[in-house]
Amino acid sequence: MAIVVTAGEAVSRIEDGMTVMTGGFLGVGTPEVLLDALVGRGAKKLTLISNDTAFPGRGNGKLVEAGCLKKVIASHIGTNPITQQQMKEKILEVVLIPQGTLAERIRAAGAGLGGILTPTGVGTEIEKEKTVLTIDGRRYLLEVPLYADVALIKAHLADEAGNLVYKRSARNFNPVMAMAASLVIAQVDRVLPVGSIDPDQVMTPGIFIDLIVQTGGEQVGDLRTAR
Amino acid sequence: MATLEPQDKRIIIARRAARELQDGYVVNLGIGLPTLVANYVPEGIKVWLHSENGFVGLGPAPAPGEEDPDVVNAGAQPASIIPGGACFDSCMSFAIIRGGHLDLTILGALEVDEKGNLANWMVPGRIVPGMGGAMDLVVGARRVIIATEHTLKDGSPKIVRRCQLPLTAAGEVDLIITELAVIEVTREGLLLKEVAPGVTPREVQARTGASLIIPDTVATMEI
Numbered sequence: 098m099a100i101v102v103t104a105g106e107a108v109s110r111i112e113d114g115m116t117v118m119t120g121g122f123l124g125v126g127t128p129e130v131l132l133d134a135l136v137g138r139g140a141k142k143l144t145l146i147s148n149d150t151a152f153p154g155r156g157n158g159k160l161v162e163a164g165c166l167k168k169v170i171a172s173h174i175g176t177n178p179i180t181q182q183q184m185k186e187k188i189l190e191v192v193l194i195p196q197g198t199l200a201e202r203i204r205a206a207g208a209g210l211g212g213i214l215t216p217t218g219v220g221t222e223i224e225k226e227k228t229v230l231t232i233d234g235r236r237y238l239l240e241v242p243l244y245a246d247v248a249l250i251k252a253h254l255a256d257e258a259g260n261l262v263y264k265r266s267a268r269n270f271n272p273v274m275a276m277a278a279s280l281v282i283a284q285v286d287r288v289l290p291v292g293s294i295d296p297d298q299v300m301t302p303g304i305f306i307d308l309i310v311q312t313g314g315e316q317v318g319d320l321r322t323a324r
Numbered sequence: 325m326a327t328l329e330p331q332d333k334r335i336i337i338a339r340r341a342a343r344e345l346q347d348g349y350v351v352n353l354g355i356g357l358p359t360l361v362a363n364y365v366p367e368g369i370k371v372w373l374h375s376e377n378g379f380v381g382l383g384p385a386p387a388p389g390e391e392d393p394d395v396v397n398a399g400a401q402p403a404s405i406i407p408g409g410a411c412f413d414s415c416m417s418f419a420i421i422r423g424g425h426l427d428l429t430i431l432g433a434l435e436v437d438e439k440g441n442l443a444n445w446m447v448p449g450r451i452v453p454g455m456g457g458a459m460d461l462v463v464g465a466r467r468v469i470i471a472t473e474h475t476l477k478d479g480s481p482k483i484v485r486r487c488q489l490p491l492t493a494a495g496e497v498d499l500i501i502t503e504l505a506v507i508e509v510t511r512e513g514l515l516l517k518e519v520a521p522g523v524t525p526r527e528v529q530a531r532t533g534a535s536l537i538i539p540d541t542v543a544t545m546e547i
Binding site: 122123124125126148149152171172173174175176181184191193195196197198200201204215216217218219220221222223253263264265266267268269270271272273 | 375
């Protein structure tokens, strides 16, 4: 059974210096309430693994602005000028990874694989210092698993067993991150009694989830003004 | 050769690129100019637009007030999902891209060269936004079309002998569509296939940073 806790209780388990994965794509499907609590706790020196750093004031952008991070591992930081500024000033180390490779490295960690072979990045600077293997005449890069101490994910619905259902494009990295961290905390809009979600409809099995934070629906900001 | 406004160039490129679509194709359109291609899908052709953030069946932007915060395109702009569309996670999204299930991607370029190399993700020391899904798209899509203005604003060529910027992918580009020409990347080099109405092959060559193979007859772009 996953345990339902407050956002404050959940993030009190996250220590300075830990590696934290956060779900979301440019702030959509991001556990905003957990990130607010993390900022409120004054977290420091975290390594963030996420697709992007969203926008100033939104999603992972909040962690960047509050100075919670020492390192970001992401596929894209172009929508957040503060991340780029901190990178230039060498306050923040940024490692850029192709998005599909990022997803599969996280999956490898959660699936017990020693790595994956991908053609993405062959012949580019991504290839530097990587092992290249030729399979059936095609060249692939060996990409190793990417684990985290904590995964902060966002779903639409949970039941008390921790089974999760996501909505539309808010699914993105959340299911795979739920498999790749020692502690998995899910922010959900609603928690339903056990048995309320048909087993065929479950998108992430509850066995992956440790803590649930219910928000009762969250304000995600005005998309029309988001850049 | 008439001087075109930037907006006219973009429409010419998008219209011509849309003529490469075939019925039933699964297609990913890059952010910026390539997104315009969706406005010019030829009559009688239905394509499935793939949105890398996690669905196929990308539809038009919703009317004001109809936005769903959980339905956005890969640029985080409000979007819609057409009937028959399907949602999935990032691993599935990139399995579709890399696994040969994407018939075509249309992307922009900073530089593209005669070997089919593409640079479109960073300018060292100036802009380092990250590659996002671009490297996977260029390597994975069955066909890669570059839809771009022929030159930079100052007239310097974007189509070059060798890319100088860091590559997005090596040797993956199939076709280049600009407001002046349609150019195919072949083993022998860049083959001029079509020129825009009123443009001569010589004029295209003068604005290109690589040697073009110019056949005896070059078709006129239908736009």
